Amino acid sequence: MRGSIAVGLALAFFILSPTFSPGIDIEESGVSDSTQFGIEPIHSNRVTVGATRSPATFDLIHYDLDVTVQPTSSNLDCTVNVTVVFSEDTQNLTFDLALTPYIVSLADGEGMNYTYAADNAGDYHLVVNSSGRFIQGTTLELVIRYAGSPNMGNIDHVGIEGSWLQRGESWYPKVHRANPNASFDRFTADINVTVPDGRVAVSNGELIGTRVPSPGNLTFQWKTLQPATSLSFAEGVLNKTAVMHNGVSVEVYFFPRHDQLKWSYLAEMNKTLDFYESIFSSYPYPKLALVEIPSVFAYGSSCLQSFFVIQTRILDDFTLGEGPLPHEIAHQWWGQMVAGLGDEALWLQEGFAQYSADLYGEHQYQNRSRLWEQKSAYYMTNPSPSEGAVAGGYSAYYKGPWILHMLRYILGNETFFDAMNRFATENTFSGGVMIADFQRASEEVSGRDLGWFFQEWLYGTGHLNIEVTSARCLQQRDGTCLVEIKIRRNEDVVMPADVGFTAVNGSTTVMEKYFNLSSTDITFSFSADAQVTNVEFDPQGWLLARFSMVNVSFVQYQRPIFEEPIFWISAIVAMILVIALIIMVRRRRGCRELSQKP
Secondary structure (H helix, E strand, O other), X not given: OHHHHHHHHHHHHHHHHHHOOOOOOOOOOOOOOOOOOOOOOXXXXXXXXXXXXXXXXXXXXXXXEEEEEEOOOOEEEEEEEEEEEEOOXXXXXXXXXXXXXXXXXXXXXXXXXXXXXXXXXXXXXXXXXXXEEEOOOOEEEEEEEEEEOOOOOOOOEOOOXXXXXXXXXXXXOEEXXXXXXXXXXXXXXXXXXXXXXXXXXXXXXXXXXXXXXXXXXXEEEEEOOOOEOOOOEEEEOOEEEEEEEOOEEEEEEEOHHHHHHHHHHHHHHHHHHHHHHHHOOOOOOOEEEEEEEOOOOOOOEEEEOOEEEEEHXXXXXXXXXXXXXXXXXXXXXXXXXXXXXXXXXXXXXXXXXXXXXHHHHHHHHOOOHHHHHHHHHHXXXXXXXXXOOOOOOHHHHHHHHHHHHHHHXXXXXXXXXXXXXXXXXXXXXXXXEOHHHHHHHHHHHHOOOOHHHHHHHHHOOOOEEEEEEEEEEEEOOOOOEEEEEEEEEOOOOOOOEEEEEEEOOOOEEEEEEOOOOOOOEEEEEEEEOOOEEEEEEOOOOOOOEEEEOOOOEEEOOOOOHHHOHHHHHHHHHHHHHHHHHHHHHHHHHHHHHHHOOO
């Protein structure tokens, strides 16, 4: 009996086997869901990177500066009273000064021993020596008189068409810091700039008055109300227009030929101020002034405390939406209010200012075109990027903003801007910040370990080239799709990425796919409600990355055999044959038993 049943089942299988077609086996097809939804890449070691601060032997706390500008001869004649406090005992003071001193004395009139010479790099230093020692905790007031033409090496400029003395150059005596990571001075200042009648001088701080020192000359008296890190001024035949905006005097100083631009620039400055105050912190100065300067420098604009300059050629060649205005205004926060130290300063100032300008473009003009241009420029200038954003040069301008953009993606809008706000407010008017300060603020606000991100993108070669080697849409029984994607990346860079897909019905979905890029080749999968016709990595443009894609192949669902009518027909036929076989076997057995009876 058992043997006949086995024969019958074998026969049934033989009959059914030509019509059997198995469904897709997910495991055998090689699809595995290696995606970690909502989980960031895991690094076991907390990393805080960057240089460390170095102390200084003395601090400069106040300048009282009188400058007479002689445009026709391109000369300056200056007298400055500097006040310093010693943080440790020392025998001399070293200042950086590009113009020649001719008197150095104490404030009470006693002369001081000093030397003035260039170092091996060609930079001039004024060294003031003491017969004994300068004692820690004591205050010293020096009077330094100096003169000369600063028109050296296309750095500073004094001339009939206008003048600009920059913040970073040594047209006034600055405390020399041999170590670039030494905390720098924050000081107050009175800056009195005397120019010929008909000309206007603009400097740091607030204009507290004017006076006539001699016939044919006018002195503009400026005073810093907040501690500064540098001094600067611009002057020329300028028309001033000012409006009050939320307690800030917003001012433009244009050459007469550009005076018709004043109202549009004032309006744009007001909108930019409002936006930055809404995402960073309150504007810290009593004025924001834009000053036009002649086109005598290689670059177009620069920011000083409470004012910035734009060259004539920029006003001629660019519209408001394309020009440097939002970048330079952002420097009032990133560079003036919060200033970086040493090599790290370039990203903390230029990278932050450029991304601020990108944010303003996104807010005001609803586009990210500048960010895409920076990405393109970065990859064009660095086809195989090999430097971090703190290395200097164009990397801070091109890669730098993208690092902040990616951090915003990691943290989310609210947390990211909370971190920017904390970083700004905690370091307002400090002696200099480092990347570790920003990392700490970001980690405290977010509650996350971000050492992996800062190490990878700021100090590493961090960039992404991801190649999609295959993409398949495997149709399921219910009409949904299982999408399998295989990717290959260029190097060991850990970064989550969004995946967007478009279905045949036209719907588009963006999914957060936090997967750990811990190996060169990765396979992952996800489910879609309908047939997927297109897959795109990073569709919203969050990553400094280049992606190469392939077409999505469609694998139609093949129904299992038990869903086919032929299956049931074959099954019934097979069962009839099995039953008939059993009946036949039983009858034969019965006949045999009857024939064997006596």
